[in-house]
Amino acid sequence: MNKGITILPELAIAELTRGEKKQVRHFKAPAPARGISIVTYYHFVKQRIIDVLKEEIVNALPAEMLSLKRKLITEI
Numbered sequence: 001m002n003k004g005i006t007i008l009p010e011l012a013i014a015e016l017t018r019g020e021k022k023q024v025r026h027f028k029a030p031a032p033a034r035g036i037s038i039v040t041y042y043h044f045v046k047q048r049i050i051d052v053l054k055e056e057i058v059n060a061l062p063a064e065m066l067s068l069k070r071k072l073i074t075e076i
């Protein structure tokens with residue numbers, strides 16, 4: 001009856017057409033967020049692998065998702 005909603009991850013919005021993007025509404029603050037953690041055994045000695053993985057994840061995100069006013073990226 002055209003009264004339903006669909007909750008989309010923010011990365012999925014980039015794939016929408018211009019007309020579909022006009023229908024997108026964002027949550028009021030505090031908006032829900034998803035966290036990504038890199039968890040290793042405390043004796044894991046290949047820190048460079050973890051650093052490269054983190055860099056690749058951050059580089060894959062659109063620039064607007066990385067703005068300080070929108071998201072907080074916590075250092076490892």
